[in-house]
Amino acid sequence: MKLATITHAGALKAALVAADGRTFWPLEEMLGRAVPDLGAIVGELDAIKPRLKPAGAGLPLSAVKIEAPLPRPARNVMCVGKNYHEHAKEFTRSGFDSSASSAADAIPTAPIIFTKAPECVIADGEDIRYPEGVSDSVDYEAELGLVIGTGGRGIAKADAYRHICGYTIINDVTARDLQGKHKQWFLGKSLDTFCPMGPWLVTSDEVDPENLNVKCWVNDELRQDANTRDLIFDIPTLIETISAGITLKPGDVIATGTPVGVGIGFTPPKFLKRGDRVTIEIDGLGRLTNKVA
Template structure:
C-alpha cells in the first residue's frame, strides 16, 4: 500500500493513496483520524471515509518530523564512490580514487531538515558555495531491534520512501565530516509517498534524478555496494533501531561535483527524483 501525510483544511492527516494516484482516503485507528505514520506501523490502522483529491491537499513528508536523526550511507554505489573520491571534495578519502569502501560509511542528518514534496530547498547563498543533490532510496523501519542479522533484517522493514540528500559540499570538505554540510535547514526533501515493503522490491528498484528536466542520475538498487540487509545488520549491531527510523541507502553516480566542470545548484533549479513504485519527489531551490 501507498501512504501520504498531508494537510487538508488546516488538519494534518495520514491517508492511503488510491491505486490511480488521484486521491487519498484518511486512515483511522479506533475511529479517530491518524496524523502520524507511526500509528500505521502497529498495523491497527485502516482507511475509511470519503476520499480526498490529492490535487486539493498539501503533501508533507511521510514522516514530517522524524523522532531521531536520519541514518545515511555514503559512497554506496561504486561509480559514485569513484566520482566523489576524484572530485576533491572527499576529505576523508586516503586511497586511490578507484578504492571502494570495505564497510558501510554511516552518518546522520538532523531530523529538522526534513521537508515535503513541493517545498523549497534553501539556497543558502552566502553560507555555502556548492549546493548539491543526491537521489536516494530510503528504508523505513517498522519493527525495532538491536543485533539484527542479515537473515532477519527485512522483517524489520515497514516500507520505503525517497530522500534527496541535499549537501553543502564545501562544508562537507572543510569540516572533514558530513553532519553539518548535510543538515542545513530543508536539506532532506522526502516523499512524496511511503510504500509498504510488500508492494515493491527494495532490492531491485530503478532510481532517476533530473535537474531542470535533464536526467543526471540513473541506477538500480541492485547496484548498491552494501545491500539493505547489510546496512540494517551494521547499524543495529550496537544501536537499537526503532519504528520510524529512516535509513537513506546512498546515491548513484551523477551528482553535481562529478560533472565536468562541477555544477552546483542555483536558485530556481528544480530537482526531481523518481523511484519505481514510490513516485516522483520534486523540489525547487528557493
C-alpha cells in the first residue's frame, strides 16, 4: 500500500493513498486517533495494516499538499556512498573523491556511511534552493530510500528485510565543491533543501528492492538509468553494517546510494543550474520532481 503525509484542512496528517495515486483516506478515520505524519506509525505498521481499509470514495489527492513521507526524520538520514560499481568509478575519476586515490581502489571494500541533517528534507514539488555564495557545484543523486519499521542492534543479514516497513525515493543533492573541500561529506550533503524525499512510502510487501529500475532526468535529459541489482553492498549488508554498533530505531531512513550518471561524471561536469527540473523515478515508488530555485 501507498502511505503519505499530507497537509489537509490546515493540519499535517498521515493518509492511505489509492493504488492509482489519485485519492486518499486519512489514517485518523481508520485508527480513531490523530496521526500527524507517518513517523507516528511506522513502528507499528505491521500491527495496524489490517485496520487500514478505506471507506467511501476517498478525497482527491490533487486537492491537498503532499509532504515528505517523514517531513522531519527524528535522526539524521543515513546514506551510502559509492554503492554502484560504475558510479564509484566515475566519482573517483572526478577528482572529488577523498575515499580513493586511483582507479585501483575506486570500489570500496566496506560500505561508506555518512549522514544528512534531517532539516534538509523537502517534499515532492518543493524547490531545491540554489546555495548562492556557498556552492556553485550542485549535483543530483537518485537513490532508493528505505524506512526502518522495527528497530534493533546487531541485526543479521538474514533478518534485515523484516526490519524495513517501506521504501521511498530520495534525491541526495550534493555540493561537490564543499564535499571536496571538507573531505568528510556532511556539509556538502546537508545544505537546506538538499534531501528531496517522496512522494510517498510504499510498504515493503509490495516492493522487490533487489530488482528496481532507478532513473533520473534533468529537464528532459535522461542522466541516470540503472537497476538495484547493481548495488555493491546489498540492503541486508547495509543494515547489518550500520546496526552492528548503532541501534536502529523505527523511522530511521537509509539512502542506499546512487548509480552512474551524476553531474560530476560528465566532461565538463553538468552541475544543476537555477531553473533546472530534476525528476527521479523508481519502479512502483512513483516520481519525485523538484526544481532548482
